[in-house]
Amino acid sequence: MNNIRMPKEGEPSHSKATIMGSNGVVQALLTDLYQITMAYAYWKSEKMDDLSVFDLYFRKNPFQGEFTIFAGLEECVKLMQSFHFSESDIEYLKTALPPKTDPAFYDYLGSLSAKDITLSAVPEGEVVFPKVPLITITGPLAVVQLLETPLLNLVNYASLVATNAARFRMAAGPETTLLEFGLRRAQGPDGGLSASRYCYLGGFDGTSNVLAGKMFGIPVRGTHAHAFVTSFINLDDVKTRTLRSRDDSREIDFVDCCLKYQKELPAVLDFLPDQVMEGELAAFISYAMAFPEGFLALIDTYDVIRSGLPNFCTVAMALNDLGYQSIGIRLDSGDLSYLSNEVQAKFIRVADRYNLPWFKKLTIVASNDINEDTIHSLNQQGHSINCYGIGTHLVTCQKQPALGCVFKLVQINNKPRIKLSEDVEKVTIPGLKKVYRLFGTDGRALVDLLQHASETAPKTGQRVLCRHPIQESKRAYVIPASVKCLHEIWWDKGKVVNELPSLTELREKTKESLKTIRQDHKRALNPTPYKVSVTSDLYTFIHELWLESAPIGELS
């Protein structure tokens, strides 16, 4: 469990990720066909260069929660760098579009890049809320539209899984080690890489995914599987029997030493030597001899209490004779509350009997199909787990497998646009906007405030009217103790114009941002919604525009 490797800035392995992200799969063609057919229709009607503004946002926090972590921005910025259609893309599109498509359109497509795009966005790792534009894209209509699908693809899953990871972190508490074990259940190879990357951002401590370790510098962790244990039949499978002491001063027959403890420990741990599986002992001995400084054993292949735990203690005591402190055990089945407490109780017995206080602090890893609710339930029941390995439910986001980010036109040729809907929650907030977060004297966020880009920023110590964007009666004066402009510009005039933080920095940012959010917004059960409001001017503007678009006819 000590195979930790912290990411370093600017090392080659980190930059590999970038190459894959921007020049590998994420290419201009990774888009929906309708973006291309629309581009053609815009081009035909000479609207392709209309100056347009689109907001990328979501309408509802995931997992019945009241907060979301924004992630995926670096990949979006990298997309701006790499965005273009290759010759082979164009050749393919000629086969996919109708034969009568004007050939000059393909020259136009081939000439496109993101050089006239401006991308402003909330910094990656920030806690965000519904209706707030996470990214605002300004530029020629056809290009912005072509970017819609890849941007949504890059933000939706990244933010969803980062939020899921942050929720697991809150459930487990700050001291518990959280490891992401989801590679085998993710949506294919790159789904697995995205999961590892954004779970780390959301607050996990490591991953089992070795490639993610290499590419993103995430600490990698892992021990052994049940198959390792079942592949050993008996002690004859242990070919080398000798092991050197930690200080290199001596070498002993390690198997004999284990057998000595196997005779001694039944008195301490109440187990029957003939219930202990010999193949399991052989497997533990072999694993310990390979990793004497990092011995952590999976103890539930046969029977935790009768075989796995005695075998672990046997080998751990033999290692101790040579000066090595073991790491701990992993449970992958059964009643995790009961078993972890039983294991901890036996560790205390060994610690007391042999006067080895560190034996009380051995790591107990649990890894059986764990979801957020399991952790809350274990906390209620009581347990002795200090590390979780979490796979399926983390990476697939079982509770809600998709975040519904949308990408909506809010302004064209300086004219604000509104998208109406019978569902008022789906009405868009028109125009180019600025977003401020207002904080109270305790440093906690009070409210997010959307306003026209041209309005002056709210000022510290001055009261500002914050209105619900739709409902007239919901409004309140707020006097912020501090004000933060949420958006920064990341891409402009064909260049990255803001520093992209490292993954470790993003992880830290997420942690800090979460601290500024009141606990009642973050709690698992019935959290309080955080308020996203608009200025009085923007409120009036929305409702005037709404009225303009109202149909003539009976009320519906």
Place this chain on the structure above:
Amino acid sequence: MNNIRMPKEGEPSHSKATIMGSNGVVQALLTDLYQITMAYAYWKSEKMDDLSVFDLYFRKNPFQGEFTIFAGLEECVKLMQSFHFSESDIEYLKTALPPKTDPAFYDYLGSLSAKDITLSAVPEGEVVFPKVPLITITGPLAVVQLLETPLLNLVNYASLVATNAARFRMAAGPETTLLEFGLRRAQGPDGGLSASRYCYLGGFDGTSNVLAGKMFGIPVRGTHAHAFVTSFINLDDVKTRTLRSRDDSREIDFVDCCLKYQKELPAVLDFLPDQVMEGELAAFISYAMAFPEGFLALIDTYDVIRSGLPNFCTVAMALNDLGYQSIGIRLDSGDLSYLSNEVQAKFIRVADRYNLPWFKKLTIVASNDINEDTIHSLNQQGHSINCYGIGTHLVTCQKQPALGCVFKLVQINNKPRIKLSEDVEKVTIPGLKKVYRLFGTDGRALVDLLQHASETAPKTGQRVLCRHPIQESKRAYVIPASVKCLHEIWWDKGKVVNELPSLTELREKTKESLKTIRQDHKRALNPTPYKVSVTSDLYTFIHELWLESAPIGELS
């Protein structure tokens, strides 16, 4: 909707997929760290070359169903071809493993390939059931173990989403067009590509994902978005007004022609001209002028009945004047049953009024957050939808976002191994096995039969005892009308030894395989479980081995 492009064999775009699959992301390092730590422990105890057999299988069909489509095999075979650790992988692993790791291990890792691996498997696209080994891997213990994670990653999501697609297909019926629109909600870029590929295999007709079209030859489809409509403010936005007729004989002012129908149609369709949104008409006109032969409009940006449908009919009638038949409309919100029926009724009115029978057969696409249950419910209510565009719930497999494939050691150095569990359903079926599917006289599958690799195959017309692997009382004699050996060898002695079908062939295979499965196994509600059984010899063998491994002590 006519942008169909059928995949062709052996064209360059298809082989691109292979390159990405085998030399892009899926590399040896895309594995869990514990596979590498185990490899080290095996190597240290000289067990790395133990001849081992592992079965990859699942224990439960997904989506509360009773069947699964096996997919991902081609990618697994490609993994065999590419499997090796690069120098930079080894350099990274030196930083990830403990400093005292024997340096000779890295030379060993660097020398590994899949040359001594044999991969036998059920053909891709076959309907499969719990407990049946989908893939059996034979080879040196350490190498097989290193392959576990990428194999599970490649099979789990592919099979899950292919099964989901097949279920949508069965719900929608064979005549309905099914399009996958999930790219924006998939697990990152490659998650989106996997989704498109395996939804097509499972029975979808096309995808919106252009890159998937290019890479896999899947037909791509798409029209336009709401933003296209809202980006047009009024008819001034239509810059070119003239359109040539289909036979190229004449050119007319297309806008004027539309305005003529706008005056005529209220009498046919009962709409008020002043309720029609002018921007929407401008958008439809522009789209129709770009795609006169493929006009399909999204009609719910403002109001389907008052504006969208009248505008569509207006433009479609004007196109008809020029000899173009429109394709149809798309609905992305509201009551899809009611709206589709209303739309169809209006289409009939136009058809009758202008004596245009094809107007009755216009396509009605529905695409609002559709899942399998929505389709069943629409079928019950009645609707006029003949094409679904399905995104989020298809690609995220909302109902069950992961298939729980496992990879279990069943034999080592010719000794069968069993993994016991308190949950008898989790007990592994030991040894190298063969799997046969027994069919009845109607060509329908009766039962899958697992047996020792050395047993003789069941024979047509001869009765064979099929037993439940665990429960003694469950057994039956079966007389098969035909017998199929389910496994074929795909990779052996460092070579691909079987032809890998094209994606279109796999899609056909899936369809054919589904036909051999009885309807009651496939139905959505309370399907009958299909029986997977073992021969009498294998039954006895399992239970003997089980007894050998039984612990001594009280009953638990």
